[in-house]
Amino acid sequence: MNKKWWQQAVIYQIYPKSFMDSNGDGIGDLPGIISKLTYLKKLGVDALWLSPVYQSPQVDNGYDIADYRHIDPMFGTDEDMYRLISLAHAQGLKIVMDLVANHTSDQSVWFQESRKSRDNYFSDFYIWRDAKSDGSEPNNWGSNFGGSAWEWEPQRQQYYLHYYAKQQPDLNWENLRVRQYIFDMMRFWKAKGVDGWRMDVITSISKDQRFQDNPNPFKQTYVTGNQDNGPRMHEFIHDINREVLSPFEMMSVGESPSSTSFDARKFVDPDREELDMVFTFEHMHVDRKPHGRNGRWDLQPLDLVALKQILSSWQTNLWQHGWNALYFENHDRARVTSRWGNDQQYRYESATAFATVLHGLQGTPFIYQGEEIGMTNPNFEINDYEDIELLTNYREIVQEKQTMTKAEFLAAAHKISRDNARTPMQWAPTSNAGFSSGHPWFKLNPDYTTVNVQNDQSNERSVFAYYQKLIELRHRSQILVAGTYQLNCPKNTRIFEYERIYQGVKWTIIANLSNDELSISTYFPNKKYHKFILKNYKDRKDLECNLRPWESFIIEQEI
Template identity: 35%
Template structure:
């Protein structure tokens, strides 16, 4: 039985994220597409992932690169046709991969037919399908809510002579998910793809789906010491406590409706994105009880901090908070600076990148890998004139946007366009010269490359019940050494990480621990003795005890 044949494949599963624009271009127009993804699925299967998550490929004006949907049931022509999607699903399933697709439920494009009808008048059948509000007496917006992308979250509409809410771009009006008719319509759009064979959903910005019906002002707090993880420090979005515009308790009833729909399709699952400074608490609320989301991720490992103090506190909080909820950890994605640069700097230590992979894949929960993470691709440096991301253009130069992690995938070191396409057209984002030496073909040919480290970790993880399903107990921190125990059905596995740039000594918790001979992350010459373990800089060790059964 393969890991993907189990209805609970998601519990402890590993999901590989594909950003379609930048994965593989099959027709030479400079933009990745569905046939290109299909042709490269073997890379993901060979790596050892359980599922592939496709960022949006739906019909869209592409103001936010597909996260502004104008037709939930259509494939945007730049990516192909419905038949291309069906072929992708068939090929993925033949390779043993599940297919999860992005679903944007909090907002649509302003070019969606629903919004066109809603904005036409105040009394049409869809008048209440979006969040509309009258201006204040002085003509200003109804409250102080801010957009993640800068400025007010309210846009004046001359047709209705009202403001509409947009948590992101003004061209991304927020759906009124408090309206049962809107929920019914969204469930219908999701059912369309479930009937077409998808194995689940990644739910974009799911904590933004509901708002306070009274439209109360958010409390202010001034320039904070720690910014909201959904916004950079240059954005005043963090100057508010987002009590009323997102992360509302009203969302839980909607999540239960989503779960009831997905449960009618055995073997499917949902992972939600939670952008909030209270990420772990919301993960617990959204995934606990077995009647809402299967799993969720927040931004706590998508920031710049990578040290034992921060990670120990984060993991302790997660163990205290999550209960029976289920996390899905990620250290990179299409919205964050690539982890090689974010944690490793301009010249990342290869040992640090190997350790980051081992840490991600041994935490309690599921895991997401972002395309190119397995290659150790660094953040690309994009000139202002080449920027595509409206967020980066608006916030330049203090925040350069998200284009640096979205450049084309490096497939072939010697190809002019790194094997991304045919080279007939300029790629939509510039190729990163620093990616050439890290291309997939060179790493597949080098057994010592980071790619094979990921492959061996995934192969090993799949065979460890303690990692996929087990409990987790955090040990006291010893300087820059982080350690925790994973256990399940008599198997006990001790995971030890020296997060410092100097060698470190770790006192073992008791007798009998021995290095796991099958673990791929052990540093050369790992030594233990007199109840202690000696670890090199950024060294990782996995130790076992004899079975307790």
């Protein structure tokens, strides 16, 4: 099989600010990452994806970039980044950087010049529109972080567009110079040794130039929902591929929030020459109430039937038409063990059960820092949170609109807030979880005294050791890379079971995603199997006893 490196790889995402602090200032940094390369190599991963480390005012934790070609001093020096790339390569680890090309920081020199006038070189680098006759915004578009997507600029006497914070103005991809500047920046990092790109909200780069109001069924002042899949999106992404990705053989995974498995083909089918993979949000919305007026904060219990249907659709519809990117956690997603599992009585079991489900699928698995030790969500108070999205949404939903109570919003935040994944990495049961000798930039999860790398690696029920085995399976078992996929028991509300088949071998992957004990004969009536490939209850010897809570295993069976 002629596979690309990323098709047999497992990629580990690092959120640098919270990974490892080397100098005691309370902020994770590049030398801190370098100090943990041996740990990452021991885990067995193949590549490291770094969330942004470029120069930034940190309004949105680095996703507001002021200078794409230089490292923010909080993370180290430019030379530290070059050294990280070199040392990672020496360990056999590839480096994937975060490309944030939908917007920049308002502190970027591009925007600082653009805001000055309507007729300078950078004037058209961003999206400017005149006010309506009454002085109000050009349309009703809303920001993902709350309020209007338009901000008035007194110097130009115009509004500029920002899909996120007002300090994150959207770039104007209709301007060829903008595209060329982005391509050149990507080539710069390729020359430094970077192997690939994760592309932040890449499906937002094309805007509908009619700038019409969004539909407004709830009669809101500002409405989100017209921010993906603009008319020139595929053209622009193909340009990125033609100019940078293909000639320099750089791996790409694009954030595509609204993609289904059907329209994802347009991104990842190799014949179209766009992206290698996309991150969809579709499967991460199965605990969101449909059409809730409070958006992502209106929650419902996990709909496992929907989760299975969505993940299965991606497995079948991309089969021989592209490649999957597999994830449950990242810097924008809460800890799956707390969100959908049982992080109290069955933390190890539910962490490993979800890992089994994910890593058994076809595609490239992504592990988010701390996922490999079963880190959990902290139950913070509102004042403990840092995330600009949460704080602006809280102000709008609870304090202004009053469509949720503080208690309701906090309960949702405990499940899905982005900050759940951004607490410092828990290395040891010592001061500051071994993350820093200084005061951490963000509050630690109080459970760090029990949930940490040191404890986990010495524990007989080690989540880390389980992930090592999953990664080893990915590397040596072609059935996970090339095998067909078949979902079993699609309507079962507690069991996720599927088969992978390749060259006459069948693996059955099963996970009991509930607190209940279930009859095993329902799923294995003849109880025939060849061998256990992996199991999270070590005393499982055969298929006789019931499935225990959050039990998962992979077995090889006769076809």
